[in-house]
Amino acid sequence: MSSVGVIVQYAMREAVRRKVFAVVVLLTGVFLILFWLANHFVHGQLATITPPRDVHVDTRTFAGAFLLGLAMFATLFLGVVLAVFLTLGVVSGDAERGLLQPLVVRPIGRSTLLLSRFLGAAGVCVVYVLVVYFVSLGIIRLTLHWRPAQIVWPGVELAGGVVIVIALSLLGSVVLSSTANGIAIFMLFGAGLVAGLLGSIGHALNSHQIKHAATIASWALPFEALYQDGLRMITERTSGLTGFLLQLGPFGGAYVHGWPIRVWAFGYLLVVGAVALYGFSRRDL
Amino acid sequence: MSPPYWRYARPVPSALTVRGLAKRYGSVRALKGVDLDVAEGELVGLLGPNGAGKSTLVKIAAGLVRPTGGEAQVAGSRAGSRAARASLGYLAELFRFPGWYTADEVLELHQRLAGSHGGAAERGRLLELVALSEAASRRVDGMSKGMQQRLGIAQALVGEPRLLLLDEPTSALDPVGRRTVRVLLEELRGRGVSVLLNSHLLSEIELVCDRVVILLGGEVVAAGTPHELSRPRGVELETDEGVRLVEGATREDVPRLVADAVAAGRRIFGVRVLTSTLEDTYLEAVGGETD
Numbered sequence A: 001m002s003s004v005g006v007i008v009q010y011a012m013r014e015a016v017r018r019k020v021f022a023v024v025v026l027l028t029g030v031f032l033i034l035f036w037l038a039n040h041f042v043h044g045q046l047a048t049i050t051p052p053r054d055v056h057v058d059t060r061t062f063a064g065a066f067l068l069g070l071a072m073f074a075t076l077f078l079g080v081v082l083a084v085f086l087t088l089g090v091v092s093g094d095a096e097r098g099l100l101q102p103l104v105v106r107p108i109g110r111s112t113l114l115l116s117r118f119l120g121a122a123g124v125c126v127v128y129v130l131v132v133y134f135v136s137l138g139i140i141r142l143t144l145h146w147r148p149a150q151i152v153w154p155g156v157e158l159a160g161g162v163v164i165v166i167a168l169s170l171l172g173s174v175v176l177s178s179t180a181n182g183i184a185i186f187m188l189f190g191a192g193l194v195a196g197l198l199g200s201i202g203h204a205l206n207s208h209q210i211k212h213a214a215t216i217a218s219w220a221l222p223f224e225a226l227y228q229d230g231l232r233m234i235t236e237r238t239s240g241l242t243g244f245l246l247q248l249g250p251f252g253g254a255y256v257h258g259w260p261i262r263v264w265a266f267g268y269l270l271v272v273g274a275v276a277l278y279g280f281s282r283r284d285l
Numbered sequence B: 001m002s003p004p005y006w007r008y009a010r011p012v013p014s015a016l017t018v019r020g021l022a023k024r025y026g027s028v029r030a031l032k033g034v035d036l037d038v039a040e041g042e043l044v045g046l047l048g049p050n051g052a053g054k055s056t057l058v059k060i061a062a063g064l065v066r067p068t069g070g071e072a073q074v075a076g077s078r079a080g081s082r083a084a085r086a087s088l089g090y091l092a093e094l095f096r097f098p099g100w101y102t103a104d105e106v107l108e109l110h111q112r113l114a115g116s117h118g119g120a121a122e123r124g125r126l127l128e129l130v131a132l133s134e135a136a137s138r139r140v141d142g143m144s145k146g147m148q149q150r151l152g153i154a155q156a157l158v159g160e161p162r163l164l165l166l167d168e169p170t171s172a173l174d175p176v177g178r179r180t181v182r183v184l185l186e187e188l189r190g191r192g193v194s195v196l197l198n199s200h201l202l203s204e205i206e207l208v209c210d211r212v213v214i215l216l217g218g219e220v221v222a223a224g225t226p227h228e229l230s231r232p233r234g235v236e237l238e239t240d241e242g243v244r245l246v247e248g249a250t251r252e253d254v255p256r257l258v259a260d261a262v263a264a265g266r267r268i269f270g271v272r273v274l275t276s277t278l279e280d281t282y283l284e285a286v287g288g289e290t291d
Helices: A003-017 A019-046 A059-087 A092-097 A110-143 A152-175 A178-205 A208-220 A222-234 A240-248 A259-281 B054-062 B082-086 B103-114 B119-129 B145-156 B175-191 B202-208 B251-263 B278-285
Strands: B016-025 B028-038 B043-047 B069-074 B088-091 B163-167 B194-198 B211-216 B219-224 B232-239 B242-246 B268-275
Touching (some): A003 A019, A003 A110, A019 A110, A059 A110, A059 A178, A059 A222, A059 A240, A092 A152, A092 A178, A110 A152, A110 A259, A152 A259, A178 A208, A178 A222, A178 A240, A208 A259, A222 A259, B016 B054, B028 B054, B028 B194, B028 B219, B043 B175, B054 B069, B054 B088, B054 B194, B069 B082, B088 B145, B103 B119, B119 B145, B145 B163, B145 B175, B175 B194, B175 B202, B202 B278, B211 B278, B219 B278, B232 B251, B251 B268
Parallel strands (some): B043 B194, B043 B211, B088 B163, B163 B194
Antiparallel strands (some): B016 B028, B016 B069, B211 B219, B232 B242
C-alpha cells in the first residue's frame, strides 16, 4: 500500500474511533426519525390545506421542497460539525499532543501527509453527507410521494460544500490552535449562512446593495454558494406562485449558481489546499 | 584493466554532520552556530540545562524544525529531506500514539511509512528488544507511561535506521526500564547504529556514550569523550598523620609520592587517585546553571 493509502486508512480509522463521530451518528439518527415523523404528519395534513380559491399553490411541492431544504440544511450542518471536529487539530493539535512528530519524520513528505489527512476526512464526510441526503430524499419520496427536480446534483454540491470546509479547517489547523481553529471555522460557516439569508431577503426586497453583499459573500465562501445552488436545483422546475413562495423562504435557493460557482469552488479548494501545504511545509513542529 | 577500487571509493559520510547551525525563535536565539559530528556507530550524548538548545538541535536533525543558519546533514543528505528521513529513527521528547492501536499495530504502521519489509519478524524482534513481547496485542491506552516510552523506542528502530535520535528516552522510565534502554543502546552500538542521545541523566550518558557534547545557551561549551572530560584532581594519601591531598598530582605521581612519604617515616594506609566526574565537568561548564 502506498504512503497515501496508509495515512488515509489511519485518518479514517481515527475518524470513526472518535467520540464526535458517534455523537454525530446518534444525532443524525434522531434527526432522521424526527424528519420521518414530520413528513408523516405533513402528509396527513396536506389534504386539509386549502389555499384561497384564486391562489394556485401546489401544496405537495411546497411542503416537499421546504422539508427537503430543511433536511439539506441539517445535513450540511451535521456534515460541517463532523468535518470541523475531525480536522481542527490535524496539525497544531496533533503536534501539541505529540501525535504528529512520529509520522512527519517518516520519509513520506509533509504534503503527502496533509493531503492524505484531507482525503481521509473527505472520504468519511462525503459518505456521511450523501447517505443522510439520500435517506432524507427517500423519506420524502415514501411519505409525501414527491421528488425534486434534480436528485443527484444537490447531494453532490452539499458534499462539495463540506469538502471545502474540510480544506479551510486543515488550513486553519496549520496556523491556529485547535480551539481557535474550531471557533474560526464555525464563525465562517455562520457568516456563510447569514450571507445566504441576506441574499433571500435582498431579493425579496429587491435591494441592490443587499444582493451585492450576498453575492460577494457567496464567492468568498463558496461552500454556502454550493449549498444554495443545491437548494435551487431541487425546485428549478417549480414556477408560478409556488416557486415564488419557496424563494421567499429560508430554503429558497441560490442567486449565484451554475457552473461558474462550481468551477470557482474547485479552484478555491485548490488554492486553500496549496496555501495549507505551503504553510505546513514551513512550520516548525 | 579496471582502475583500482580506491579510485571510486568515497568516504562514508558521518551519520550526522552539523555546521554553524543556528535557530532563532523570534528574538530568542536557541542555537548560535553549533558544530557537531556523530560518526558511524558512535554514541554521542547531548547534555545541557533546559533551554540550552538540545531539543532544537535534535528536531532540526529530524527535519521537524527549519534552521535559520548553518546546515545539518544526515548520512550525507540535507536534514529534513526524504533521503535524510529515510536514514533516521526518532523518538520525540513528548510523543503519543493513538490509544486504540495495539503495540504491534503501531509498529506495523511505522513499517509501512518507513517502507520496511521486515514484517512480523521485525516487529517481534523490536518488541522483544524493548521487553514488550508480552504486550504486543495490548492497546496503547492500556499501557503505562514507561511501556509507551519503550514502544516509542521500538518505533524509532523500525526499518533499521543508520542514525537514531533519542530525545529524553528514559524520562518516564523506572530504574529497570532505564537499564533496559542502556543495554539496548550498547547493543545498538555493537550493531554499528549511530545514536544522538539527549538526556538529563549524566550517569546514563557517562555509562554508555562514546562522546559527550555539552550545550549552554545555544553553544557548545564542552565536548569530548567522558574520559577526556574527566580531569585529574590530585592524589589522596591516607597516612598515620591523617589524609593529605596532593593537588595536581596524577596516577603517574603515585609511586614517587608513596616513596617520599615512606622515606619520611610515614605509614601508608591508602592511596586514591581523584578525577572529576562528568557531573563536576558539567556543572563547571554550565556554571551551575539549571532551569
